[in-house]
């Protein structure tokens with residue numbers, strides 16, 4: 244913020260520094276109060292427009308993540324710190340640029356004010372005052388000059404001790420089994436920070452010039468998700484999913500690995516931070532067809548996006564990496580299992596605790612897997628997500644803000660059915676998902692199968708309450724290999740059978756029974772009140 248002593252000096256100054264016409268227009272609309280005039284110049288606010296106003300602390304970020312993501316404590320912590328530091332760095336960079344611009348502006352302004360003071364003094368000596376400077380007196384001009392000098396010296400000393408210090412970029416690599424929450428973590432962070440995000444599947448990418456998508460497509464998607472706002476794009480998050488699929492292959496000598504190593508090479512520049520020029524067709528809806536109907540047209544436009552402030556989060560399951568890590572550690576640690584099953588290897592640490600082998604991943608392991616050292620070097624923050632255990636899967640069904648069970652209960656509520664699922668049933672569902680080895684991703688599929696028949700039967704049928712208990716899940720298990728046999732044994736109740744509904748729920752899940760009891764008590768109390776009020780109003 245720049246303080247000016249008078250509207251005159253402010254307007255004059257802005258006119259002198261602004262070369263482009265729109266700025267001149269802004270200058271004339273500035274509102275300045277004469278006492279302690281503050282020109283909230285749009286010039287400085289434009290510098291700040293791509294700054295995150297308040298970055299939540301790592302602790303706050305983690306507690307936000309806790310509301311949506313079950314387990315993965317280490318991953319959440321690492322990511323919270325990395326993201327916090329990344330945006331501190333982004334803001335610091337912007338503050339420095341802004342400070343440089345301010346210095347230039349203040350220096351220019353000082354020059355102008357000195358000139359003015361000179362003219363004023365000459366006028367006084369001549370005994371007359373020129374019209375254009377009539378409301379500036381000597382004392383005010385001196386005050387203004389002093390104020391500007393103070394501001395300039397503040398700006399000059401602002402980064403005095405740290406002017407050679409440049410914080411380097413910290414992209415993140417997250418390894419972890421499929422369905423453990425890697426993408427969910429990144430998208431939740433973007434939502435908390437209110438920054439745009441794009442997710443690109445690396446298996447679609449190829450080296451420029453070959454059939455497939457060029458690496459720049461990830462920036463193009465981010466730009467689209469940021470509504471073509473360059474400033475917003477430049478502080479967004481890009482997730483490069485399935486990065487492990489880009490591992491170098493030991494193909495026959497002389498053949499080019501255009502979808503593996505070639506893509507890794509192409510990613511280096513954008514990961515490090517470079518301006519990337521994109522020519523894309525931007526939709527414009529101001530075109531009309533020959534019948535006068537408005538149609539969505541497309542206009543080719545070129546955007547230059549600087550990737551230095553974009554946070555890249557690379558994710559991948561790295562199948563087999565856990566076995567390689569366990570093998571490496573076998574000399575000094577004891578690997579629990581040494582078989583080829585789909586379970587992630589666990590390692591017993593010296594202190595006796597167990598951890599997934601993936602959480603002990605090092606850059607060397609990644610290089611042996613097939614990532615090129617230059618890429619690994621550009622992703623200094625490395626973290627691993629743990630395979631989800633049965634209890635985690637159970638919690639995922641029930642606890643997060645966007646819990647799967649809440650989503651289904653809500654759908655059923657839309658067609659007037661109260662859905663209740665016992666804890667025993669949820670445990671059996673978690674067990675099934677664990678056996679499938681698809682992590683939390685499998686939970687939704689199981690729920691879909693389980694509720695298909697119920698969902699088919701209930702709407703507009705007179706059924707008001709549905710109970711899913713362990714018998715229901717067992718009946719699904721019986722039909723496990725038969726996709727057409729969806730006739731699961733759910734319990735259905737009509738409006739008059741609410742007591743049976745609560746009683747059956749109590750039988751398998753006492754807590755659920757209590758919850759239903761109090762739910763129906765409250766509901767009937769509300770209904771009673773509504774009835775009474777209705778009577779009173781008659």
Ligand SMILES: Nc1ncnc2c1ncn2[C@@H]1O[C@H](COP(=O)(O)OP(=O)(O)OP(=O)(O)O)[C@@H](O)[C@H]1O
Nearest residue numbers: 311312313420421422423424425426427639683684
């Ligand atoms: N830790 C978790 N807490 C809550 N929900 C989770 C968790 N992990 C996964 N989920 C659920 O599973 C779904 C799939 O998770 P996500 O896409 O994040 O997996 P991923 O690790 O990226 O898998 P992939 O490697 O296959 O892409 C999410 O939409 C979410 O509903």
